[in-house]
Amino acid sequence: MKIRVGMGFDVHRLVEGRDLWLCGVKIPHSLGLLGHSDADVAIHALCDAILGAANMRDIGYHFPDTDPRFKGIDSRKLLKEVMTLLREKGYAFGNADITICAEQPKINPHIPSMQEELAACIGCEIDDISIKATTTEKLGFTGRQEGISAYATVLIEKK
Numbered sequence: 575m576k577i578r579v580g581m582g583f584d585v586h587r588l589v590e591g592r593d594l595w596l597c598g599v600k601i602p603h604s605l606g607l608l609g610h611s612d613a614d615v616a617i618h619a620l621c622d623a624i625l626g627a628a629n630m631r632d633i634g635y636h637f638p639d640t641d642p643r644f645k646g647i648d649s650r651k652l653l654k655e656v657m658t659l660l661r662e663k664g665y666a667f668g669n670a671d672i673t674i675c676a677e678q679p680k681i682n683p684h685i686p687s688m689q690e691e692l693a694a695c696i697g698c699e700i701d702d703i704s705i706k707a708t709t710t711e712k713l714g715f716t717g718r719q720e721g722i723s724a725y726a727t728v729l730i731e732k733k
């Protein structure tokens with residue numbers, strides 16, 4: 575069995591007048607993430623980790639933010655597309671470990687529903703999706719609540 579690993583990282587800016595989507599869950603907050611899609615920073619990091627593990631470039635390569643087809647798109651659709659690309663290359667998803675860096679709002683209460691959303695998109699067990707939340711102790715752009723960043727690590731297996 576051949577296993578491979580990939581990592582992904584993404585940042586989106588927090589602004590007024592946008593919904594806040596993280597891991598496919600809409601979270602009540604006064605600010606939302608700005609982007610061409612729904613700006614789900616955690617799903618974007620996860621997609622990049624999956625693509626990276628399979629050496630299939632990155633999310634911007636497959637879904638350019640200049641393409642009107644992806645304007646306002648639900649990032650769960652992008653994740654499903656990425657899973658199709660992964661399977662087409664002969665790989666199976668193993669597990670993912672995601673870290674979301676945000677000063678506000680509190681992420682922890684939403685983690686179980688986030689795991690359910692991602693597992694449903696990927697077609698894996700909920701136990702294969704780890705989601706962790708951290709602040710950056712009020713330091714940097716996440717600490718100033720100017721944006722949210724996310725990191726993801728993914729393991730895949732050659733079928």
Ligand code: MG
Nearest residue numbers: 584585615618
């Ligand atoms: Mg992004």
